[in-house]
Each structure stands twice: as C-alpha cells, then as structure tokens.
Amino acid sequence: PSSQAAMTKLGQWLCGLALLGSAWAALALAPPGLQPPAPLRQALLPLPVYLLVAFGCYSLATVGYRLATFNDCEAAAAELQEHIRAARADLQRRGLRL
Amino acid sequence: MAARGPGRVSVLLPTYNERDNLPLVVWLLARTLSDSGIDFEIIIIDDGSPDGTQEVAQQLEKIYGSDKIVRQLFLFPSGTAYIHGMKYATGNFIVIMDADLSHHVRLHFMVFLIKPIVYRKQKEGNFDIVSGTRYKGNGGVYGWDLKRKLISRGANFLTQVLLRPGASDLTGSFRLYRKEVLQKLMEKCVSKGYVFQMEMIVRARQLGFTIGEVPISFVDRVYGESKLGGNEIVSFLKGLLTLFATT
Numbered sequence: 501p502s503s504q505a506a507m508t509k510l511g512q513w514l515c516g517l518a519l520l521g522s523a524w525a526a527l528a529l530a531p532p533g534l535q536p537p538a539p540l541r542q543a544l545l546p547l548p549v550y551l552l553v554a555f556g557c558y559s560l561a562t563v564g565y566r567l568a569t570f571n572d573c574e575a576a577a578a579e580l581q582e583h584i585r586a587a588r589a590d591l592q593r594r595g596l597r598l
Numbered sequence: 599m600a601a602r603g604p605g606r607v608s609v610l611l612p613t614y615n616e617r618d619n620l621p622l623v624v625w626l627l628a629r630t631l632s633d634s635g636i637d638f639e640i641i642i643i644d645d646g647s648p649d650g651t652q653e654v655a656q657q658l659e660k661i662y663g664s665d666k667i668v669r670q671l672f673l674f675p676s677g678t679a680y681i682h683g684m685k686y687a688t689g690n691f692i693v694i695m696d697a698d699l700s701h702h703v704r705l706h707f708m709v710f711l712i713k714p715i716v717y718r719k720q721k722e723g724n725f726d727i728v729s730g731t732r733y734k735g736n737g738g739v740y741g742w743d744l745k746r747k748l749i750s751r752g753a754n755f756l757t758q759v760l761l762r763p764g765a766s767d768l769t770g771s772f773r774l775y776r777k778e779v780l781q782k783l784m785e786k787c788v789s790k791g792y793v794f795q796m797e798m799i800v801r802a803r804q805l806g807f808t809i810g811e812v813p814i815s816f817v818d819r820v821y822g823e824s825k826l827g828g829n830e831i832v833s834f835l836k837g838l839l840t841l842f843a844t845t
Contacts, residue, residue, distance in 0.1 A: 508842070508843060508844060508845060509760060509761055509762070509841075509842050509843075509845065510842050510843045559755065559759075562755060563748070563751050563752050563755050566733070566751045566754075566755070567744075567747055567748050567751045570733075570738060570739065570742075570747045570750075570751065571736060571737065571738025571739070572738055572739065572740060572742075573738045573739065573740045573815035573816075573817060574740065576738075576740060576815035576817055577740040577741070577815075577817050580817050583622075583626060584622055587621065587622045587625040587626065588622075590625065591621050591625055591661070594661050595657070595660070595661060596621055596654075596657050596658070596661060597657065
C-alpha cells in the first residue's frame, strides 16, 4: 500500500472552514453593489449558527442512540465465570500453585 | 523444534501485577486456539511486577512448554513493551490484547473473545488488521454503569468526528495484525499508552492497510471497580487533539 502525503485532520478542517467561510463571507457580507437578492442574504447570514446548532442536535441524538443501544453482555460474563472455574480446576490439576 | 506453519499466531501479553489473571488468560488463549487448530505462542512481557507474576509465568511455561510460553522481563515505559515483545515473536500474525493502559493496568478485567473468528476473519477477508469492537454487532460491555457508557460513547463520537478513522472502536485494543504490518506501524507511531493504540489505526488507514472488525465483549472482572476519573478523560482529550493535529 502506498503512503499518501496527507494533510493532517486539523489541516483539512482549517481548509474546509476557510473555503466555506470565505464563500459565506463573500455572499453574506458583500458590499452594496455586489449583494445577492435580499431573501438569499437573509437566509445566508445566520446560516453558520444554524449549522452549528444542527450539528449539536445531531451529536446529542447520535450519542444518545448509541448509549441506549450499547449492549450488555450478560451471556459473556456468565460464560467467563464458568471458564474461570474450569481454568482453575484444570491448572491445579496440571500442577499450578495459585 | 516444531515446524512453523504459515498461520502461527503470537499473542503479546504485557503484564503488570497480573498474578491472578495471567493463568486464566493463558488457559483461555491456549484452549481456544488449540481447539481451533491454530498454532500459537504467548509472549508474556512483564514490567517488573512485584506480586509474583513472573513466578506464575514460569509455572505456566512448565505446564505448556517453552514452545508455547515465552517469558520476557521488560522495564521500559508503556507503549514500548510491544516493540520488545515483537522481537521474540515467531508467528506471522500478532495478537495484542490488554494494552499498556496506565488506568487499565491495575484493573482486573478480562476481554472475553478468543474465538477462531478473529483468525478466520483475517483469512477470509485477507485483512491486514482485525480489530475488536465493543460498539458494533453483538459486541458490548458488562458491568458498566450509565455514566461510564456515556463517556465511552461520547469520547468515541468525538474521535469519529475528528479523526474519521474508519474503525468503530479505537480504544478497545484487542487486535490481530500481520507481523509486517505491525512492524511498519510501530516505526511510524510516536504516542504512548492507549493513544498509541489509536494512532496505530489512524496510521494504518493512511498507509492504506485494510481493517476488518469483529464484535467483542469487554467484561470487567471485578464488578464496579473500574473508575473513569477526570485525569483519564483529560489525558484522552489531550491525546485525541494531538492525533488530530499531527495525523
């Protein structure tokens, strides 16, 4: 497998934010001569905050869901206890001094 | 000396004060691996335990034979025991379990999965790495309260967002590697402790290695004893941010 000269994750985030940020600034904060139509500007201006809030909600929902579906391994724990008993017996039989 | 088949597995087991757990882990490994017809060896790398771990390891070597149990005494900082252990590994697959975690070392826990699936999955999908995951399929935990589960899921979510690692569980640390892959990764990784485990997966993706996943059950041996304190959380965040900025 070839090794790619990768930008760090931080670098990728900064690039992405710079790109989106400048696009947003160019459109939403443009001087009067170059402004896009008013409805578009009204939607664009609070967009960053909306996206942040949306991401926050997504995060909470995702973590909440994963928390709720986090498996409890009852069977594995019980099996483990059995195995520990068997292991102790077998090892003592084979000469292990615990 | 027995002939080394192409599918020999070396299990690296770093220990510190594991006098009680070690015989059980070895017994489980030996039984599961030989029941599945997998050629194996267990390399016990002890960090100078004062509780008699080395004597237990010696007894185990007598019981199972020096072909199967290799003992190494190693007194270096965490994260580097594997590098030392690997020098003695004769298998071409390496299993790492019970990672060198400072906050796990004194906990009694037993990761309960040593199924042939791990090895078979390696062969089936021809993966470079097979990683155990607590978060997918029927993987899971036992003996965790809500708070610990929440922290675990929250930390994992943050890791996924920041690192996009392509593996669902980066801190579970129960993995099978091809020997050459592990050697290559060890050269490239610089972190210590469990951040080292995370870094290995991230670097593996960067280098184009394939990673398969297998659900595992993570069972705390001593119910309720594991604590996830503020210190652990802070050091995890520091490690995560370091990986974010450097990989």
